[in-house]
Amino acid sequence: MDPKLTFLNHGSFGSLPRVVRQAQEAWRVRIESNPIEWIGRRNIESLVAVKKPLARFVGCQPNDLGFVTNATEGVNAVLRSLRFESGDELLTCDHVYNAVRQAMKFRAQETGARVVEVPIALPVRDQDHAMNCILNAITPRTRLIVIDHITSPTALRFDVQKIIDAVKGTRAHVLVDGAHAPGAIQLSLDTLGAHFYAANLHKWTMAPRGSAFVWVAPQFQKDVHPCVISHEFANGFTAEFDWQGTRDLSAWNSIDAALEWFDELGAERVLGHNHQLATWAHQLLCAELSFEPLSPMDGSMLSCMASVRLPAFLQHKFQTPEAMQEHLLDVERIEVPIFPWNQQWLLRVSAAIHNAPAHYERLVEALRKCLA
């Protein structure tokens, strides 16, 4: 990474560890050496070899995983496969990722279903307070609940287990948007017992961009198809997701390199470092700049990111979040996102293994200048 840059946005897109980049480059060379061999004959074999360690990493059965290129595609695969009827409700909350909100709206428009978006007001007191907002909005018409495992603008970790447990035996199914989860929190998808789970590996697992998966509970696999329908239509979940047309397989094939690298560092160590740093950075921003915390200060609702609410003064000063973000980048060389959210501006810091306390101290000084 550019050493002059203070990079606090690993949550959007992170840089690849060198060994993972080299593994992907090696895959590209291997594929170029005989494309028919690696895309045509041995593609399934190579994907099976990657699914095994990935399944161990996220706690599931290899055949319950379908590869996609990003979490948006995984969410779309589920939403566009399920049948909804007029009057059905697709439930989410106002912390939902906008691309996912749009996919829900699209599907609702097509089917006559309705998107219900419940507010979870900030600051969030605790998990019960947040999850009860969703639970209280479930009606006999709720068909699908789309809930983030870790939210994007507000950077909150939601206890999705509470929702999954609450809807057992009802008509409502749960799609977890786990875009930020693998490599950020421990996952055990089999134990979690959601109906559908979509996740990125390009964020916190540090696999190449283009690597993501959708997990589908076995009883629903016959109903879920990739966004791209290809030769294997109706030949089963695994076959359909394994062949979605000709594509560059180097990202999926390099997932195991990222997992090995993660293993060498120690998953617990990485997760612990990132969570502690995010919790500390959250405390620092609130203590030094008198920002209001959005969630408990003990970090119990954080993973490896934290968001704080910026004072209204900064909205008047910069007019748009983009302008403030650009100022921090141009003048201070700090890459940090500012999200408009329900008329407020939220600044989100990420805590990855390449981050250190000095990065957040630099941000505090830069924000102090903005506030002066």
Ligand SMILES: Cc1ncc(COP(=O)(O)O)c(C=O)c1O
């Ligand atoms: C919560 C959430 N869902 C979905 C996505 C979409 O991820 P992608 O752009 O990789 O599809 C993101 C991206 O940051 C996200 O934060």
